[in-house]
Amino acid sequence: MNDHRRAQWSWAIYDWGNSAFATTVMAGFFPIFFNEFWAVGVAPETQTLYQGLTSTVASLFVMLTAPWFGTLADRHGRHKHWLAAFTVIGVVTTAALFLVGRGQWGWAVVLSIIGRIGFFGGLSFYDALLTRVAAPDERDRVSALGYGLGYLGGGVLFSVNVMMALKPAWFGLPDAAWATRIAFLSVAIWWAVFSLPLFLRVPAAAAQPGGVSSWTSLRETARELRAMPAVWMFLLAYWLYIDGVDTIIIMAVDFGMKLGLPSESLIKALLLVQFIGFPAAIIFGRLGDRLGTRNALLLALAVYIGVTLWAYTLQTEGQFYAMAAAIGCVQGGIQSLSRAYFSRLIPVEQAGKFFGFYNMLGKFAAVLGPLVVGLTAQFTGNPRLAILSLLVFFVAGAALLWRADRLRGASA
Template identity: 60%
Template sequence: MKSDRSSRWSWAFYDWANSSFATTVMAGFFPLFFAEYWAKGLEPGTRTFWLGLASSAVSVIVMFIAPLLGGLADRKGIKKHFLFAATVLGAVSTAAMFWVAQGNWPLALGLFALGSIGFFAGTSFYDSLIVAVAKPEEMDFTSGLGYGLGYLGGGLLFAVNVFMFQSPQTFGLASGAQAVLWSFLMVGVWWMLFSLPLFRWVHEEPMHDQSGSDWQELVRTFRQVLTMKPVLLFLLGYWLYIDAVDTIIRMAVDYGVKLGFEPSALIKALLLVQFIGFPAAVLYGWLANRFGTKLMMYIALAVYGGVTIGSYWLQSERDFYLLAAAIGCVQGGIQSLSRSYYARLIPSEQSGQFFGFYNMLGKFAAVLGPIVVGQTALVVDNQRLPILTLLPFFVIGGLLLSRVKAPAAAAPSQNPPAASA
């Protein structure tokens, strides 16, 4: 396995590249622009149905293909090939939305679905390549660097795109709608351009093909997961606490709207998370090498528990910003350390397929949490109380994590690799 500064930074910059899709497109403009521009002629319920159907279809497709293609990539040694294909699919589909005419919602929705497939499928191959660029003792910092660059890159482009939307004349554009279309084109170019270092400088070890069909290998790996207690316990704990993390991410804006906060305040809070998340994620990787990966994960889960409780007492926009800042300090940390810790638990030669299962659980995330929160909201006459139902997710997830036997490489190091990364 090759491990040097250029390969680690090149790998990490893929987070900078594809996070533009997560911020500007998924979390930012597409849902609103779809309703107000492409599908404005449809009934609100019909718009919601088709948008939800597309999102569900993407999830199902990725859940099936990620482990299957991951196993094939392992046996052939072609993770970079699959990542390149996913990147081209995602970037080109996103950029193509620039040319979709107003009212042509089926084409816009189809391109968004293809872009989402490229994003989520590509993430699985990208995650699995961490074993090709980092030694076990370097994985925490390297993973944190990736998430940190993702927050910074995604946040920078999103900030520019928001400014374009709010002041299109400054950029020589006729309207906010034209600014949004240009934003989609910019995301596609940004995604493709900043992915190039990975394809140039990250070197994947050649593998020899194994016997058996892709489906047989998938079943074999699933059975293998069931017999590997540390991996199984980690995946169960990860599914619970990342479900709660993703629920907070997805429902924060809706929660703020219910409390009467201005949309501009919610956008500012989102940008605050992005820019705090950059140094925090990198710092978290360094601290994990210094004090231990699991300890830092426990701290992140404790902060999320505190944020959940604090959300119940939320009163002002200032309080909302403070909670957003707290999330920014640990969100990248729990995500990056989960990735690096898992990478040390699995066989490196099967990283593609094992990370396929990891990202499959990620797609299941934010399913149970919103259901629990939503059902609680139906039976209680208090819009603040349902958020507290997420606390058990963090507690039980942390307890399961505590039962995972730490690999030797996860122990604290007196010489963290930060300086050489």
């Protein structure tokens, strides 16, 4: 394996490591443990609101700071340094969840917010490094490799964590609560260890020195976007459709619990998404090459529209498994191809600040989506209406993506 391929794999393996936080903590154990252990005795609709606010606060912080940090990283070529800082934040606070006791939902919320800042805050720098390891014609494949390894790595550790929670005696643990707390600790260790190849083997970006401040550069970037219609149209489309995608990831388990589905079934459904998501993300990378990236993205959005409509009528565990399988087929694809598509629209030497905008909009979406779901559940008491509200984001996002691609073609 030559150095170029080794750098691509080292970059992708970071996703193997940090995806454990997305699966075990955000999507899997945190919602269940929050409802049944940390926030025991709190009204169900209030539990949903607290979880929505947890995601919203973390996403709001990342949304406001990502472009500024991205600009700083571009100017000094320090993408890996900032990624390391946010990784340490995420790892330490995830490990600290082990210490939170029964009924201490306030500490659970605070640590989860900081952990999510570490996870999401690092993604701008991680995404920007894609341009350092892959040429434009390689980015669909390499981006898909990252997401594919993320689903597999997150799924492997998650499956071990699930066995610990279901059969704690096999691991010498007294009960499922202890197993869950150990699971949070294992995520921190996993994330830290599998981050190392990126920091050792991925080349650093070249500095882009300039005399203006980061805030001035940020305003200049906003002005540049007005002269790049395909870029800002795609960013608007991405903001809308990724809102629905992220909200489903974050709130799916809570949604199933509110419908009365057993937590064991919800965990199994998440495992199904992970292990289907691994080959599906790789296949979607190839599909983007064959059909065109835009067409592959539109296919994924069509699936999400269908699943959202289906969720409104959800009745059985079997239907929940089928929905999980459908989402697993497209979730990694829509994430990886969006990143690859955007990387072709922007100047490579300014990848940090442009991916800062990209992740800013992604996090702005994550501010609105869970908040809308949480508030709808709070005021209507109907989780089905909350999920159905996401439909407009998928439909509008698809329409704007179509328009963005036409603008891109006209510009070319």
